[in-house]
Structure formats: structure tokens, C-alpha cells
Amino acid sequence: MNPPAIAQSARELEHFVSEAPFDATSATRLTPQQERFYLASQWMLMWWKFKRHRLAVVSAIVLLLMYGSALMTEILVPYNLHTRHADFIYASPQSVHLIHEGRLVAPFVYELKKTLNMETLRREYWEDTSRRYPLRYFCSGDPYRFWGLVDMSFHLTCPAEGATLFLLGTDRLGRDVLSRIFYGARISLTIGLIGIALSFVLGIVFGGIAGYFGGLPDLIIQRVIEVIRSFPELPLWMALSAVLPVTWGPLLVYFGITGILALLDWTSLARSVRSKLLALREEDYCTAARLMGARPRRIIARHLLPGFMSHLIASATLSIPGMILGETALSFLGIGLRPPITSWGVLLNEAQNINVVALYPWLMLPVVPVIIVILAFNFFGDGLRDAADPYR
Amino acid sequence: MLRYVINRVLLMIPTLIAISIIVFLIIQLPPGNYLESYIAELQAQGESVDPQKIAFLRKEYGLDKPMVEQYLYWAWGMLHGDFGYSFEFNLPVSKVIGDRMLLTIIVSGITIVFTWAVAFPIAIYSATHQYSWGDYGLSLLGFLGIAIPNFMLALVMMYLANVWFETSIGGLMDPEFVGKPWTWPKARSVLEHSWIPVIIISAHSTAGMIRRLRANLLDELQKQYVVTARAKGLPPRKVLYKYPLRMALNFFVSDIGSILPHIISGTEITAVVLSLPTAGPMLLNALKSQDMYLAGSFLMFLALMIVVGVLVSDLALMALDPRIRLQGGVTR
Amino acid sequence: MIARTARFACSLFVALMLACPAGAEEPPMLQPDVAAGKLPPLAGRLPNPPLVVDLKRPNWTQGAYGGEMRMLMAKDRDIRMMVVYGYSRLAGYDEQLRIVPDILEKIVNEGSRVFTLHLRRGHKWSDGQPFTAADFRYYWEDVVNNKELSPFGLPQALMVRNRGPRFEVLNDTTMRYSWDEPNPQFLAALAGPSPLYIYRPAHYMRSFHAKYIGLAKANAQAIVAGSRSWAGLHQKKDEQYRFDNPDLPTLEPWMNTTPLPSTRFVLVRNPYFHRVDASGRQLPYIDRVTVAISEEKLIPAKAGAGDIDLQARYLRFDNYTFLKQNEKRNKYRVQLWEKALGSQIALYPNLNVDDPHWRRLMRDVRFRRSLSLAINRHEINEVVYFGLGKESSNTVLQRSPLYRPEFREAWIGFNLKAANALLDELGLAKRDANGLRLLPDGRPMEVVVDTSGESTEETDVLELVRDSWRKIGIALFSRPSQREVFRKRVYSGKSMMSVWTGLDNGIPTPEMSPRELSPTAQEQLQWPMWGQYYENNRKGGQAPDMAEAIELVELYDAWRVSASDAEREKIWLRMLDIHAQQVFTIGVVTRALQPVVVSNALRNVPTEGIYSWDPGAYFGLYHPDTFWFDPKGRR
Secondary structure, three states: OOHHHHHHHHHHOOOOOOOOOOOOOOOOOOOHHHHHHHHOOHHHHHHHHHHHOHHHHHHHHHHHHHHHHHHOHHHHOOOOOOOOOOOOOOOOOOOOEEEEOOEEEEEEEEEEEEEEEOOOOEEEEEEEEEEEEEOEEEEEEEEEEEOOOEEEEEEEEEOOOOOOOOOOOEOOOOOEHHHHHHHHHHHHHHHHHHHHHHHHHHHHHHHHHHHHHOHHHHHHHHHHHHHHHOOOHHHHHHHHHHHOOOOOOHHHHHHHHHHHHHHOOHHHHHHHHHHHHHHHOOOHHHHHHHHOOOOHHHHHHHHHHHHHHHHHHHHHHHHHHHHHHHHHHHHHOOOOOOOOOOOHHHHHHHOOOHHHHHHOHHHHOOHHHHHHHHHHHHHHHHHHHHHHOOOO | OHHHHHHHHHHHHHHHHHHHHHHHHHHHOOOOOHHHHHHHHHHHOOOOOOHHHHHHHHHHHOOOOOHHHHHHHHHHHHHOOOOOEEOOOOEEHHHHHHHHHHHHHHHHHHHHHHHHHHHHHHHHHHHHOOOOHHHHHHHHHHHHHHHOOHHHHHHHHHHHHHHHHOOOOOOOOOHHHOOOOOOHHHHHHHHHHHHHHHHHHHHHHHHHHHHHHHHHHHHHHOOHHHHHHHHOOOOHHHHHHHOHHHHHHHHHHHHHHHHHHHHHHHHHHHHHHHOOOOHHHHHHHHHHHOOHHHHHHHHHHHHHHHHHHHHHHHHHHHHHOHHHHHHOOOOO | OOOHHHHHHHHHHHHHHHHOOOOOOOOHHHHHHHHOOOOOOHHHHOOEOOEEEOOOOOOOOOOOOOOEEEEEEOOHHHHHHHHHHHOOOOEEEOOOOOEEEOOOOEEEEEOOOEEEEEOOEOOEOOOOOEOOHHHHHHHHHHHHOOOOOOOOOOOHHHOEOOEOOEEEEEEOOEEEEEOOOOOOHHHHHHOOOOOOOOOOOHHHHHHHOHHHHOHHHHHHHHHHHOOOOHHHHHHHHOOOOOOOOOOOOOOOOEEEOOOOOOOEEEEEEOOOOOEEEOOOOEOOOOOEEEEEEOOHHHHHHHHHOOOOOEEOOOOOHHHHHHHHHOHHHHOEEEEEEEEOOOOOOEEEEOOOOOOHHHHHHHHOHHHHHHHHHOOOHHHHHHHHHOOOOEEOOOOOOOOOOOOOHHHHHOOOOOOHHHHHHHHHHOOOOOEOOOOOEEOOOOOEOEEEEEEOOOOHHHHHHHHHHHHHHHOOOOEEEEEEOOHHHHHHHHHHOOOOEEEEOOOOOOOOOOOOOOHHHOOOOOOOOOOHHHHHHHHOOOOOOOOOOOHHHHHHHHHHHHHHOOOOHHHHHHHHHHHHHHHHHHOOOEEOEEOOEEEEEEEOOEEOOOOOOEEOOOOOOOOHHHOHHHOEEOOOOOO
């Protein structure tokens, strides 16, 4: 170009020339935020995206609290699982009061008094407002063996001496409903986790084989999946749980039921693994690995799977509610867990009759934690799924 | 394309055979047989049973034959339209299940239509007004539908309906209309009774469908062609209906395949609690009393419904989605 | 059912009535058919003499015709309950629990060896065909002695020392059954809720019998209908008790007109029913009974909603409060009848259990007594039965003439000290770290009680028992399983203890069979193998090797050939005494109550009664054919 022409156009245009020394990387330098963003690992990115979904974060906290409480149930609740009060059968929920004669005092309850109505054969309860029974905290209540190791009797809150604390009422043997709901959480929550772990493994193995190898294995596995999915769930559960040997103790039955639920649940996971693998196995890095002599197992596990592990986790999380509902439904119908094991499903089974609906509705309260847990897992899973592909 | 269709139909056959074997095995697995549970039940009520009659019946029902022979007898019969014999009712199975299957199909059909009718508009609204109050509210409602165990609802709703609306408890119609020809009062009674089962059964699948549809729609709405269309000045509604919705429709149709088993199974649990005259309660009883041909035939019918339903949805998807047609059948 | 002289007077009265053409009133439901000539008039439909039913119960009156009684059942199979409730038998129990003729006009009983049965002249089946000795002959020659229809021979109740009776037909309406030795169970079998049918509607059944229509035709007919052979089809059509064949003629007050399967069965009056009231009007009063099939758990809800007129089955004691609450709104009353079980819930230690240590303990009476002493029956009564039951061992009820207070009170006091002492005496004094006693081989004493897992009542009682047994160092675990599996475990000796209802018949009279008290059947949970030994004629099972059990078998055999009531009473008392001392089964609480829902418009249903299967046939004892609807009531 002609230097005089450039100089002329430079004079005509309004421009600004920086006095700062020349820096070769100025166009490509990143701001601190951008740097953090681009240098962050995949998991960091996922975490940030997850945090943006506020509902998912709240759900995660709720779930953490629930599982945490399952570890410390004995301490948190006022009564043991099997503690019963023959004098307080079908007691209605007691309220905790804070105001006495217009003044704010420590939380207390009134005494629960009972009359037997021989006409209707009903136990009628009323609160005797003459005496107050303040709650005790960090106190000594029903003895228990913490985690099967240590004999303790420490409770977060107990009723006052000689009084009762039935925040959610009692059932037909006089057992505190609130305590039983907390104890039931242990079984219901962990069935979901164990079941999902099993079904995760099954799904990856079968989906991996089908997706990677294609051809005959794919055909067979697809048919198997189709057969399983074509079964109406309920009769299959019923029939399978009728097969569980009677000689098994309650714990084995519990694992048996978990296994059954898992056996029927892995299909959706397997299908998504399969479809992803079908797409991904044509990728160059996979071909490269194959040419370098890697065995299929290594290729799947080391190269292909991590690519969509986050999706899998999200799907798995979303299947947990199904498991929890499945166990609840089975126990509700009387073919899953049975007393003396206590899960939410078992509690709901005991509440499924007209007496409860009409006369003792507080026995239906175990449905609330079921709803909360399922909602929480759904939102949590949603958040995970949104976060699973942070590059979008 | 024709090859794909024929392929799929032919593939149904080994699937059905496998299902029949598994069904039979599962029914036979619990120890004992029909006669033993019959005896046990009578004894439970204090009645005693003439052992001679039992021995006679055992021979008559062929319960003393090996399992393989019983299965072949049943499977062969099924191909001829003879579904075996129900010990409980002392009748051929075909006479027993006819009515029930019809009602199951009807109730499932209504539920699917209800699910569609409700899920579709809600999903569209949610997707287009993302993060608005309406979206959150409807999502919450949808989630509640998934979270609440529906059988729990059933009993409570029935009781409340009886107390508030004087609807009789259980069944699909008032007792005096059972077995009578169809009249206007009877139809009204059926409608009065069916809103509870339909809501309960469809709650689960509606919520699920709303969420999946919404997610899919959101995916589509972020694609390049939508942005381009908007940039080029198409009114938003036209953009919505002409392109992404068609894509979402594909998904809609194919989703039938995944919700059908849930609907049929959910129908059963609810039918048991609500005492509806559909397949569910009878199937459960047959399973409990090991009335094996009846239970087996029921399960086969239900499985058949599902397999056919999935096939239909896959074929419909193929008709709607040229990608699948041209790629020769790689499904979702 | 009334005394002989009164009956004679009434027969005379009825004969006079029959002489007048415009005598007693026809049931309005049948009047059109009679007028059109499709049905013969009343005189032509009743037998001569009919049975006159005139009950001396308080609040019992003659009733008006009409109405439809609604009931609920849980399964199609339950339609057989209408045969139980109808309770039309050759001979039946009256409210004093004596067996009196019903369908039969007269029974001549010679020392319980020879029974001459007299039918009523002109008695007809529900389709109008005559009911005569030919129907009994058909049963004897063509059913029970036919190798294909009865390959396994005669029913138990017709056999004495493995020999059947001699059957003779004396004339059109008289038959005789004779044995060489007394057969006291014969009449009780005829009077049972699920009776021994020694007759068939021959005119109907012949069309399925190879002897009468030829083998080829019978077999062809069977194959078309889906049975394997003519015997199968005959058997299928022949179910008088199952009540599932609407074409089968019957003698019950209502006949089933709905084939299976159905969600609603309609039963209509039997125009040829043999009973009348004191005014000569043919029973039943109620025209129609509808039985609706509903899910079991919904039945209390539906009863509370007023959907039924009479219901007891599937209602439990804990439904009482709910039912009582809705009484006024839905216009019914709920009554409490007394259940006639020896004990509402009883524990059955399995004396034939496999495990040698436990077997030794179960057989030791001191062990059983200590377990019984360690149960706090008062608490169980308060918690589960609202204090309305009566603490008791598993024995007969106060109503029974065989009751003695010492039977009920044997070993039922709550005495932990004595229980502990007995266990120490047995050499079980060693305990482990948790306070549980140890067996001689070092295992902690953990009793596993098998249950069929069906009632929360059982679970609750076991829970309470568990707490009190812990105090004597014994742990209790309950294991629920499906009914058949539960029974199998007991039969095979794998189960060490089970829980069930107590004595089925808690109100026996000396005439009734004491077979429950003796090892006679495999289904008895406390000694299944000894029972099997007896049931299968000393093949299979194990012979009893305990002195008291052997004595019980001998006593039962003695009863089976006993000739007088005095002799039978002695046998019964001795058997009950053995049970009270030996505590073969551990009873808890008796006099449990059964709610019965009765519509306000339904009359002649007793306010108090016993609810018992045998004897009693649940409602059968109280004559449902005399229940009637008062138009001034609800409807």
C-alpha cells in the first residue's frame, strides 16, 4: 500500500492510540473469571451449573438431611421403634404449646387423658390443661444400642417424666407414629440406593455389550429388554416375591425385594447406554484405541463411559423414586416387606383401611415423607441432568 | 420400510414365546398348586375338605402331570384359542376373562387419551413460558402427581366422594346397574365413578409425559433453525407450531411405548383398591390362589397389549419421522 | 323347629288349611305365575306335611312378603355361603343345639346304628320335580359306588371301622342306613354347614351319567363342555354346595340364578320350599337376595355406607367404631354376636417338630405350662379386644353343657415367678448376655412362631406375647408366610410353633364329634404327624408315643362307637380335662365379638346370638328364611 494513503485516512478518522506498551497476548488473554471457567475441570463446571438450579440444591440439602437422620435416628426421636403404650392406643396427635397464660415459656405439652366410650368402643382422648409438662432436651429416654455397638439412652428430646410426647399420634398398639416414620426412613431410603446400585451395574454391563458389539449380542439383549419391559410390573413383582423362600429372615427378604426391583429396572438404563455407545463407538478416539490393541472392556470402561457418565448418574437418580414407590407399593399390597420390619410402605399398609381413613387419619402421615423424598429426588435428578452436559 | 415392518412383526413372535415361558415358570414357582391353596383357604375358614374329592380333582385338572406337559398343553391350546381351564370358576378361561379384558382396554384407552389431552397443552405452555410462575406451578403439580402413591389416594378419594357426593364406594357404577343394559342413568353412574380411577391412574404418566415433553420441546426451541426462523421475523406462535412441535410430536407418539406398561400396571393396582371390574383384581386373585391357566392367560393378554402397543407406536413413529425410515430402523 | 306334639297339631292345622282351596296367601312374587298356570298353586307346591317354623324368640313375629336382601362377599366362590345361610338340611340344629329333622319328616334312630329316614310326601325340587327316595338311591348306586365318579370310595362320615352302611329303600319316601356299630357322626354330618349330601337331583344328573345316556354320548358331551371325561362333567354339574350351577335343582330357600363369573349374584325364592310359618304361608318371606362381589378391604366401608341389609362376613371387631358412627346416617344397626371359637387366638406348640431339643421341650408339659403362665392375658384383652373378651385357655365356652370352670382357668393366670420356676426346673437356668435362656446345646431360646400373616390381630397379640415372654428369658419371632407354605412347614416338622384360631367348635354338646380334641387329622397344628397317622389309616405320619395323646385317640374311637349320651359326655369331659391339664394348645382370650350389620328395615334378626361355623352355619341357625322387610322401616 502507499504510505501516504494510510496516513491520510488515519488523520481523517477519529481514533485513539493507546500509550500502553505493546502486549502480544492482549487479545487472547482471559479475564480471571474466564480463566477459571476455561481451566475448570468437567466436574467443576457441572457443579457450577448445578448450583444455578436452586430447587435442585434445596433438594440435595433435604436429601442429605434425610439420609443423615437415618444414621442417627435413635437419637433424634423420642421413642424406640417398638416402644408401645398400652394406655394410649390410637391417641390423636399432641400439640406442643409455647404460650401459657399469655406468657412465652419453654415448649410443653398437656397431659393426655383417656376415656373409654363403651357405646362406640372408642378410646377418646382430651388434653388436661391443668398441668404442664415441659419437654426435656438432651435427655435420657428409651435405651437402645447405637449402630449395634454402644448401649446408650441419649435422646435429643424426650417427654417429661410421667407424660407423653406423641407429636403425630399413636397407632393401634400405642406406638409413636413420628418415631416409626423416622425408623421407617432407614429401610425405605436405603432400598432405593442399593437397588439403584444393582440396576446401575446391570444396565451398564448389558447396555455396554449390546451397544459396543452390536450384531447378535445386541439383538438378543434387545429382545430380552423388550420381554422385560412388556411385563406388567405388578404381577411380576407379586409372582417374584412369592418365590422368596419363607425360611429367609427379614433381612434377606429385604435384599430379595431390592434385588427384584432392581432386576426389572435396569432396562431403561441399558437402553440409554446402548444408544449412546452406538453413536460413540464410531468416534475416532475409539477407533484409535482399538487399533492400538485395547480390549473391548477397557475401551468401554476407560474411554467411552466417562463421556456420558454424568448422564447415567442423572438417569439413575431419576430411577430412585421409582424404586421407593415400588417398595411402598409392594409392602402396601402385603407382598413386600412385612412387620416387624418397618418401612414407609409397611406403615402405609397398616393404614390402608376404612377405620384409619375415617377415624384415625394421622396414621396416613407416612405418605408425606414419601412425597418429599420423591420430589426431592426428582428435582435433584433434574438438576444433575441439566448439569450433566455443561458444555451446552 | 416394508421390510422393517415385517421384521418387527416377526420379531414379536419369539418375544411372545419367551414371555409365555417366563409367565408360566413364574406362576409355577411358588410352592404348591391351586388345590393346595384351595384346601388351605377352606381350612383357614374352618371348613374341612373331603380328601377324596381333592384327589379326584387333582387328576381331573391334570395337576399331577409334569410341568413341561402342563405348559405345552396350555401353549398349544392358546394357539387354538383355548386358553385353558380356570379352577376357581370351573369354567374355560375364555369365558372368564372376556369381559374383564374389554373393560381393561377401555379404561386404559380412556386414561391414555386423558393423559394426552392434559399433558400436551400443559407441556407446551411450560416450555414456552419457561421459568414463569405458571411453569413452576404446573411443574409442581406434575411432580405431585408422580410423588403421591396413587393407591393411597384411591381409598381417601373414595371415602370423601362417598361422604360429599354420595357416590357409592367401589366399582365402576352403582350396584343396581350391574349386568343391566346401557341406559342414560347407567352411563351417568359410570361417569360419576370413573373420574376417580382415571385421575389416579393417569396422574403418574401425565406428570412424566409433561416433564419429558417439556424437556424435549426446550431442546428443540434452542436449535439453530428456530433461532433462524425467529430472526427472519416469523411470528412466535407460527414458529412454535410449524417446526418444533412437529419434532415434539414424534416424541409424543413414541412415548406411548414407555408409558403403556405403566398405565396398564397402574390400572391394576388402582383397580384392586377401588374394586373395579377390570383385569387387575381377578389377576391378583388368580395369582394368589395359583389358578395357573387363568393367571397365565391374563398375563399373556396384558403382555400382548403392551407389545402390540409398542409396535404400533414404533410404526407410527416411523411414519412420522423420516430419519428413522431412511436410517433403517435405529430406534430412540 | 318345635316339639313333636306341637308339630303334630300344626300338621293337622295345615292339612285342614290345605283342604280349603282359598287357604294361605301366595307370595305376591309368584302370584302371576300361578295365575298363568306356570306354577301349581300353593297346595301343590308344598310337601305334606310342610315344616312349620314358629320360633319362640323375643321380637320374633310372622312377617310380610317381599323385599330384596343385599349382601357382600369378596370372591365368586363365596356364593356357597348362601347354601350355608339358607341352612336347609335333612336334619339341622335348633337354637338349643339339638339336631331335629328339617327336610326329613321323621328320623328313627336305633342306638345310632340304624337310621330310618322319612321324607315328606310330595316334596319337590326347586324345578318342580319330585324329591323322593329315588334321589337317595341315585346317590348310593350311581355316584358313591360308581368307580369312576368316586374312585376313592365312601366319605368318612359314612364309614364305621372302614365299613360302609347297608342302604335300603323301604318305599317311595323311606330309606334306611344301617351299620353294625354305632355311627354317632352321621346326623351331625347331615346337619353340618357344609353338609354330607346323601342325595342328588337324579332327574337332572342322569343326563350326565354314562349309565343312563351311554358312554359315548356322555363323553362327547363332556368334551364339548371342556371336561376330560363324563365323570368330570358330572362332577362339575353336581356341586350342590358350591352353588355355581344355576340349572341344578336345589332344596334351599333361595336358588342362584347367576352363573359364574359375575360381580353380582341374584338369588330368587324357591317356589317349592318346604317350610311354612304358623299361618301356613310359604317361606321365605324375602323374595330376592343379591350378593355383590367386592374387594375384601372395601366391605367394611360399603357396609358403613349402607350398601347392605345383612352382613357379618369380612367385618372385624375393629370395624365396630366406624360402623357405629354411621348408624344413624345410613339407617342400620350394628350388633355384636359372640364368636363360638374356643379361643380367639391360640398358640400351637408343634409336638412333632424336627429339632430334637425343641421336641423334647414341646413334649414336656412343664414347658407348655410355663409359656401359658407367661402370657399377660389381661393386657391383651384390654389392648386388642377393648376389655370385652374373657381370659381363657383353649377350651369350650360357658354356653356349652360340657363347660367346667376349671377347664377355662387352667394355667391362665399371669405368673412370671411360677413360669420362671418351671423353666429352671427343666434345666434351662443358664442365660446368655442378653438374658435369654440357653438350650442344652448352647443356642439361645428363640421361639419362631409361624403365622399365615393375614390378620393384624395375630400380629398384635404376638407382639404383646413377645414382650412378656422376654421376661422369662424366651425370645419370640414371628414368621409370616403364605397359607399353603405355612401349613407345609407345620406338617413337615420344620415349624416349632404356630398361631391360629382356637377350637372351631366352642359350644359342643356330647352328641357332637370331639375329633378336634384328638390327633385325627394332619391339619391339626399341634400334632400334624400323629393326626396324619390316624387320618391315613395308620399309613404315613407317626404313631403317637405320648400317653395322653394315645388316651385321646382311644377316647375318640370310643366316642365313635358310643351308644348313649351319658357315655359320650363322660368321654368329652375326660378329653377336655386332659387338654386343660396338658395345655396342648395355649389359648388367650375367648368370647370375642363379631359385628353384624342389619338394616333398620330387616326384622327377625336376633339382637344377640352366636356366630359359629359348626354348629350354627353362621346365620343358618337363626332361620334367614324368616327374616322379613318391614315397609315402615327404612324402605
